[in-house]
Amino acid sequence: MAQATNRVDVPVSVDQSKCIDGCTLCVDVCPLDSLAIDPETNKAYMHVDECWYCGPCAARCPVDAVTVNIPYLLR
Amino acid sequence: MQIPPLSERREMTCDVLVIGGGTAGTMAALTAAQHDVQVLLLEKANVRHSGALAMGMDGVNNAVIPGKASPEDYVADITTANDGIVNQRTVYQTATRGFAMVQRLERYGVKFEKDEHNEYAVRKVHRSGSYVLPMPEGKDVKKVLYRQLRARNVRARVTIENRVMPVRVLTVDGRAVGAVGFDTRTGEFVTISAGAVILAAGAAGRLGLPASGYLYGTYENPTNAGDGYAMAYHAGAELSGIECFQVNPLIKDYNGPACAYVANPFGGYQVNAEGNRFVDCDYWSGQMMAEVKAELDSARGPIYLKLSHLPDATITEIEGILHTTERPTRGTFHAGRGHDYRERDIEMHISEIGLCSGHSASGVWIDEHAATTVPGLYAAGDMALVPHNYMIGAFVFGEIAGEHASVFARTASRPALPEDQISAAHELIYRPLSNPDGPPQAQVEFKLRRFVNDYMQPPKTERYLSLGLESFERMRGDIARMGATTPHELMRCAEVTFIRDCAEMAARASLARTESRWGLYHQRADLPASDDERWFCHLNLRKDATGAMEMLTRPVAPYIVDVPGFTRPDGIPNEPVGTELAGAWA
Numbered sequence: 001m002a003q004a005t006n007r008v009d010v011p012v013s014v015d016q017s018k019c020i021d022g023c024t025l026c027v028d029v030c031p032l033d034s035l036a037i038d039p040e041t042n043k044a045y046m047h048v049d050e051c052w053y054c055g056p057c058a059a060r061c062p063v064d065a066v067t068v069n070i071p072y073l074l075r
Numbered sequence: 076m077q078i079p080p081l082s083e084r085r086e087m088t089c090d091v092l093v094i095g096g097g098t099a100g101t102m103a104a105l106t107a108a109q110h111d112v113q114v115l116l117l118e119k120a121n122v123r124h125s126g127a128l129a130m131g132m133d134g135v136n137n138a139v140i141p142g143k144a145s146p147e148d149y150v151a152d153i154t155t156a157n158d159g160i161v162n163q164r165t166v167y168q169t170a171t172r173g174f175a176m177v178q179r180l181e182r183y184g185v186k187f188e189k190d191e192h193n194e195y196a197v198r199k200v201h202r203s204g205s206y207v208l209p210m211p212e213g214k215d216v217k218k219v220l221y222r223q224l225r226a227r228n229v230r231a232r233v234t235i236e237n238r239v240m241p242v243r244v245l246t247v248d249g250r251a252v253g254a255v256g257f258d259t260r261t262g263e264f265v266t267i268s269a270g271a272v273i274l275a276a277g278a279a280g281r282l283g284l285p286a287s288g289y290l291y292g293t294y295e296n297p298t299n300a301g302d303g304y305a306m307a308y309h310a311g312a313e314l315s316g317i318e319c320f321q322v323n324p325l326i327k328d329y330n331g332p333a334c335a336y337v338a339n340p341f342g343g344y345q346v347n348a349e350g351n352r353f354v355d356c357d358y359w360s361g362q363m364m365a366e367v368k369a370e371l372d373s374a375r376g377p378i379y380l381k382l383s384h385l386p387d388a389t390i391t392e393i394e395g396i397l398h399t400t401e402r403p404t405r406g407t408f409h410a411g412r413g414h415d416y417r418e419r420d421i422e423m424h425i426s427e428i429g430l431c432s433g434h435s436a437s438g439v440w441i442d443e444h445a446a447t448t449v450p451g452l453y454a455a456g457d458m459a460l461v462p463h464n465y466m467i468g469a470f471v472f473g474e475i476a477g478e479h480a481s482v483f484a485r486t487a488s489r490p491a492l493p494e495d496q497i498s499a500a501h502e503l504i505y506r507p508l509s510n511p512d513g514p515p516q517a518q519v520e521f522k523l524r525r526f527v528n529d530y531m532q533p534p535k536t537e538r539y540l541s542l543g544l545e546s547f548e549r550m551r552g553d554i555a556r557m558g559a560t561t562p563h564e565l566m567r568c569a570e571v572t573f574i575r576d577c578a579e580m581a582a583r584a585s586l587a588r589t590e591s592r593w594g595l596y597h598q599r600a601d602l603p604a605s606d607d608e609r610w611f612c613h614l615n616l617r618k619d620a621t622g623a624m625e626m627l628t629r630p631v632a633p634y635i636v637d638v639p640g641f642t643r644p645d646g647i648p649n650e651p652v653g654t655e656l657a658g659a660w661a
């Protein structure tokens with residue numbers, strides 16, 4: 001099958017300057033398991049556009065680095 | 076990742092296996108632990124923030140508090156809201172055990188609203204009784220439950236595995252003996268041997284496609300893809316009322332509750348574009364949803380939750396609830412559009428369809444002890460048929476399931492697990508890895524769920540439902556070709572198979588019930604009348620010996636309480652409850 005990689009706007013953003021190296025709290029609690037740690041930077045990011053905009057990731061973050069936006073299609 | 080060989084697996088064992096660590100599953104695990112058995116709690120997410128209560132809850136929708144309401148009134152209310160088709164013995168459990176559950180939760184640290192006399196401040200939303208009890212600190216409910224799960228005496232009994240997702244319940248000679256699944260992070264293959272299995276995997280919330288087109292923008296937590304419905308079905312259990320869809324009135328686009336139950340006591344209410352009330356009772360029922368749809372489709376649409384007439388301080392108080400608990404991003408949504416409750420009422424729409432007994436009446440058939448028709452298999456919460464059971468019903472039936480599964484498990488023999496079923500599950504889980512170039516899950520799922528919208532949304536007709544069924548059969552091919560490369564994608568692919576199973580059940584059940592019932596939930600445009608003669612009964616379905624989907628009917632059990640203003644069309648007399656059920660209230 002022919003495939004393409006499309007750009008998507010993802011709802012959860014992580015402020016890389018605040019995110020704590022080695023912390024996985026947001027990754028641990030996401031019901032959809034949509035956050036991951038980037039092995040290069042050791043910081044969290046949204047690895048798939050799968051989101052219930054529920055908010056545990058932001059609520060758990062000890063340094064307020066995580067922002068939950070409304071997914072673009074609903075915004 | 077590579078497909079692991081069938082023999083390479085993590086083998087776990089327990090007395091009571093609980094699948095799903097949300098509202099019902101957590102209570103089931105806590106209760107089983109009190110009965111002194113070894114419990115394994117498998118959760119595909121993380122029990123700390125999983126399921127419908129991921130961020131907490133605004134209140135209890137259905138608490139029968141002594142002095143405020145009676146179990147008999149509640150059972151009658153729920154019977155009326157379901158056009159008479161309920162097993163009252165199950166609803167009676169929620170009615171009589173709900174108060175003890177409120178007290179149990181209170182002991183754990185959950186706060187419920189009290190008035191100045193220290194009495195529970197219940198509010199009236201249902202047609203007659205007052206059952207809605209606000210939870211002022213509802214955002215802490217998960218934290219409180221997690222603390223209980225990790226208490227020292229419980230920890231010794233309950234093993235929690237997060238990110239492990241069963242896909243099938245295993246049976247030997249028609250009895251549940253365990254489950255099979257995988258770790259959604261590492262891809263490891265997992266089998267579990269158990270004395271009894273409790274399914275508590277939530278609603279089938281990813282059935283219809285939200286109008287936004289966003290796969291995960293559902294009313295229900297999208298982790299609940301109908302896993303429990305599919306697992307119960309393939310284990311041979313009966314499901315019931317699957318044609319009685321869940322449809323909810325929600326904030327348009329945001330697709331979360333608006334939420335009239337919270338706003339009502341403060342003076343908020345639902346209006347049409349002319350500013351007039353159009354429902355006489357805000358309680359969510361099929362009848363109310365039919366009225367909502369009619370209004371939306373009329374020249375008086377759209378509809379709104381009206382708050383703009385309220386004083387600023389009241390609105391601030393409402394915002395304090397709606398924008399902090401349950402779905403806290405409601406505030407983000409309105410702010411993003413530049414909308415303020417003070418100036419603008421909240422536009423509402425109706426949701427995509429789903430299957431859920433928490434809100435409607437579609438689920439796995441259980442008796443008043445949470446037992447399914449498969450020995451050793453129990454079900455609780457949104458996926459188990461106790462109509463309009465909501466949160467307190469999920470807790471109550473979680474407790475009942477924990478109790479009864481523990482007793483069953485204690486004397487259950489432990490046969491060798493069935494290798495043929497394990498091998499079939501292995502194929503189901505890992506097949507997408509052998510087609511890495513096959514269509515991706517997101518596209519397959521979008522197409523499948525668009526067909527659900529095209530053909531299944533009420534009002535239903537035989538022609539549309541048949542086209543739906545044909546589409547769902549055809550989608551088996553797409554699903555077989557679906558491709559994945561990571562454990563995470565395997566999880567989503569397995570969920571697509573559950574969604575397809577639920578779609579097929581929804582189509583077949585809706586075709587079989589040749590009448591209209593439950594307002595919008597099963598409105599047949601081609602058969603607009605109710606046919607009490609033939610259809611005052613439950614419509615159940617199950618997988619027959621050949622693997623085909625079989626439909627059967629079950630009579631409505633004798634009522635245990637009278638329903639004012641309603642006469643059973645079949646004339647079967649009441650059978651008042653024995654002490655075993657009545658005792659729960661005393």
Ligand SMILES: Cc1cc2nc3c(=O)[nH]c(=O)nc-3n(C[C@H](O)[C@H](O)[C@H](O)COP(=O)(O)OP(=O)(O)OC[C@H]3O[C@@H](n4cnc5c(N)ncnc54)[C@H](O)[C@@H]3O)c2cc1C
Binds near residue numbers: 133134136466
């Ligand atoms: C937005 C919203 C608002 C609500 N508001 C109210 C309210 O105000 N008052 C009220 O009384 N009720 C309310 N309800 C209803 C109530 O929350 C539910 O009825 C109740 O929580 C259902 O409990 P449950 O255990 O069945 O499902 P959940 O709590 O959702 O738990 C199901 C769990 O199973 C897990 N799971 C699913 N599939 C698998 C699998 N294959 N393997 C392992 N784990 C799996 C999920 O991750 C989840 O944790 C609301 C529901 C929603 C969605």
